Amino acid sequence: MKGLTRRARFGFGAFIAAGLILALVLAFFVSPSASGDPDGLNKVAIDKGFADTARDHALEDAPTAGYEVRGVDDDRLSTGVAGVIGVAVTFSVAGGVMLVVKRARRTSPRAVPH
Amino acid sequence: MHIPDGFIDGTTSAGAAVVAAGGLGATLRRAGEVLDERRVPLAGLVAAFVFAVQMLNFPVVSGTSGHLLGGALAAVLVGPAVGAVCVTVVLAVQALLFADGGLSALGLNVLNMALVTAFGGYAVFVLARRVMSRTPSSVVAAAGTAAAVSVVLSALAFTLEYAVGGTGTASVATVAGAMVGVHVLIGVGEGVITALVVGAVLATRPDLVWGARDLAIDQADAASVAGKVAA
Secondary structure, three states: OOOOOOOOOOOOOHHHHHHHHEEEEEHHHHHHHHOOOHHHHHHHHHHOOOOHOOOOOOOOOOHHHEEEEEEEHOOOOOHHHHHHHHHHHHHHHHHHHHHHHHHHHOOOEEEOOO | OOOOOOOOOHHHHHHHHHHHHHHHHHHHHHHHHHOOOHHHHHHHHHHHHHHHHHHEEEEOOOOOOOOOOHHHHHHHOOOOOHHHHHHHHHHHHHHHOOOOOOOOOHHHHHHHHHHHHHHHHHHHHHHHHHHHOHHHHHHHHHHHHHHHHHHHHHHHHHHHHHHEEEEOOOOOHHHHHHHHHHHHHHHHHHHHHHHHHHHHHHHHOHHHOOOHHHHHHHHHHHHHHHHHHOO
């Protein structure tokens, strides 16, 4: 139980900041080195002959489609920048959704007062 | 594990979207009940972290890679409802911004990778904790086990969808065997990553781990008992 002291070694803000920095570092520096092999589902689709049933993505011409930023020629940099964009957007959208969900609860007439 | 448009027929995909939307609605209501000041930014971080780690495909066997799904990890850190919403946001960002996962398949992907992994994974986590001692290392072990199983559950969910509306000609049994086989291996990676992350959070901010709340309460009780004994 010694790991579970109530005294936190990190302040809450520092914890969030450290976690975000780690996510950004992984997305920018490590993701360009990730395996480019097909993932489990795509490999099964190739091996079992249904990979060609996939249609092109409706947004395949988006400027960040395929985790590559259009206009950035260096492959590693392009993937890394896409990763940083993704981390920033995901954090903002998820945080925003949670804020809305939390406030909806508070203002909902069905909410049970605690 | 992201299903592109076309693997599953339109009717089944639309049906899955309806089921996913219904499940997500109930999940959002539940998330609203448990969110507090701290869990809002924490959930943002969990989603951003899952997005980043999902980019890190690791090799499993001959020409095949896998990546974290993250539903079980998110569920252990922020609870299954908030965790499922986190992964849903990740999937939406991937589909809309990065053309990863078909738009018509978004319901299928939310079912398989957010709802099944978060709620299925958390159920396994709770069961695993019941047979283990109440210690932080048990939380880590249970989280790793749950994460590994959650990937297989996700693969089975795809197989079910393939059985209902798969456009391929391969038999369901063939697809089931291949999906489970490769995802058992990917599940090992998912389990290791999840255990490492949960262990790291427990070591720094154990009070922020949803799945270890009972341990924090124990600790508070022990502190209060110790205080009374000392007095």
